[in-house]
Amino acid sequence: MNRVIVTGGAGFIGSAMVWRLNQAGIDNILIVDNLNTSEKWRNLLGLRYADYLHKDIFLAQLKAGELDFQPDAMVHLGACSVTTEADGDYLMENNFRYTKTLAEWATARGVRFLYASSGQTYGDGERGFADDDAVAPYLRPITRYGYSKHFFDLHALRTRLTEEIVGVKFFNVFGPNEYHKDDMRSVVHKAFQQVQAEGTIKLFKSYHPDYTDGGQTRDFVYVKDCVEVLFWFLQHPEENGIFNIGTGRAHSWNDLAHAVFSAMGREPQIEYIEMPERLKGNYQYHTQATIEKLRTVGCDVTFRSLDDAIADYIQNHLSTLQPYL
Known part of the structure; x- marks a missing residue:
């Protein structure tokens, strides 16, 4: 996996993923994002990557067959992640249809595809937090954002895309670059x-x-541990499906x-x-990932304790003059 596309690569988890790839000596990376006037461009400082494309230009080139960058893998972390977003049509287009297009493009070409789902798909937790395919159709998200993520999960299960791709349901992620x-x-x-x-x-x-x-x-999980799990899946293309990424502790x-x-x-x-x-009316009072499925496929990434993760974040990032990864 030497040539990687990271969508949302200037964002929180996306830039952390680029950092993790750099740690492994991988810098032939295409970052896809929408910098606009936000401050997330600062997340790119110090990272090594080959090129950058705006998300709309990237999608247009991909659809037209004009994308010059030919990847081994695509890590799709770009999305609207505002959990209070009220524009349902925007969420469905940006979070569902965009993901669907990329997944179909990648699988048709044998490109390893990872995408971000969300712990918000579990709604109020009435039906638990198990990443069991048989349970997925019965989940009831309580936000439009959660539903836009859930709808692609259902699509991937219904079309058996989950036999070829990896979806990860992030729980409450915190850490540098947010x-x-x-x-x-x-x-x-x-x-x-x-x-x-x-x-x-x-x-x-x-x-x-x-x-x-x-x-x-909440199941609070450190971003450095999240990207370790994503990197593990890049190294194990034989393992596919939808998995929780949380510590398993609330x-x-x-x-x-x-x-x-x-x-x-x-x-x-x-x-x-x-x-x-x-x-x-849209508040989750409890979340706690089940991670048995992750362990069953052999992912042995150790999740930091809450105290250790917060200490690292505050003492080695927030309190320093160079807080970014």
């Missing part, structure tokens, strides 16, 4: 800034009787806040605030 994501930045990054500015961390109150304020739980927002304070050498001070009305 700085451009505005409100979609992880709570770790937001909390770090809050502690620096005010000495406190703000968490949402709970509106569910089974969860205390800040007691809502932690509360309170746990996360305490880990941030610890990494910063501060005493915990947490303030609980009202949740915006627009989120109350």
